Amino acid sequence: xxxxxxxxxxxxxxxxxxxxxxxxxxxxxxxxxxxxxxxxxxxxxxxxxxxxxxxxxxxxxxxxxxxxxxxxxxxxxxxxxxxxxxxxxxxxxxxxxxxxxxxxxxxxxxxxxxxxxxxxxxxxxxxxxxxxxxxxxxxxxxxxxxxxxxxxxxxxxxxxxxxxx
Amino acid sequence: xxxxxxxxxxxxxxxxxxxxxxxxxxxxxxxxxxxxxxxxxxxxxxxxxxxxxxxxxxxxxxxxxxxxxxxxxxxxxxxxxxxxxxxxxxxxxxxxxxxxxxxxxxxxxxx
Numbered sequence: 001x002x003x004x005x006x007x008x009x010x011x012x013x014x015x016x017x018x019x020x021x022x023x024x025x026x027x028x029x030x031x032x033x034x035x036x037x038x039x040x041x042x043x044x045x046x047x048x049x050x051x052x053x054x055x056x057x058x059x060x061x062x063x064x065x066x067x068x069x070x071x072x073x074x075x076x077x078x079x080x081x082x083x084x085x086x087x088x089x090x091x092x093x094x095x096x097x098x099x100x101x102x103x104x105x106x107x108x109x110x111x112x113x114x115x116x117x118x119x120x121x122x123x124x125x126x127x128x129x130x131x132x133x134x135x136x137x138x139x140x141x142x143x144x145x146x147x148x149x150x151x152x153x154x155x156x157x158x159x160x161x162x163x164x165x
Numbered sequence: 166x167x168x169x170x171x172x173x174x175x176x177x178x179x180x181x182x183x184x185x186x187x188x189x190x191x192x193x194x195x196x197x198x199x200x201x202x203x204x205x206x207x208x209x210x211x212x213x214x215x216x217x218x219x220x221x222x223x224x225x226x227x228x229x230x231x232x233x234x235x236x237x238x239x240x241x242x243x244x245x246x247x248x249x250x251x252x253x254x255x256x257x258x259x260x261x262x263x264x265x266x267x268x269x270x271x272x273x274x275x276x
Contacts, residue, residue, distance in 0.1 A: 096263050
């Protein structure tokens, strides 16, 4: 079965969610969790997570860990940025919507980039049309805005390409 | 005062402060997209800090708290994305202070 790794990883994730919600080692709870998560993952062909086993390769795992750390750092920076902007007497804004190219193939990777951009300093994603991503800046950077936006999007896309190939 | 108690009170307090800033941001920002900035970023980190603080109060809740954090991080940007897109498609909601608007230009042909 071609979808087998995806089905197995989805059911493992679902079982993990179930076990951390119940927090019980009772055999009845565990077995109902195994059965239900298998039913869900088989009937959805593992569409929830896809194949997670590729992440077990050391190279991919390191790339994923690096992405998470980079993302957390950006998120903290974003909050400090919002925090100091909001308490000013006059909020400094210079808004604009800028487009950038997104060369990632996988739809899942595109969704992750869009969500990451929303949670990082000064930018939210408005829309993705084909391979173009539209980003709203709260304060447009100086110089060439398209170039700046492209390099910001690429800083995520390059890291994700290593994970999704 | 023990280390866990200091961490618990400190983190919940910091989380509450960030959540307050987020609420104030939604109130103070002038238009819908800028309100979205405050309402998404600050609520996400605020909730994460607050829930981590609660994890120090009650270590047995940590698995459930991790789940809540995961769902907040996954769903919060999606909801803001959907709201921002809807606001951009609705002419009466669209702010007129945008300095450039590439999305409007590339949609021009469709309408």
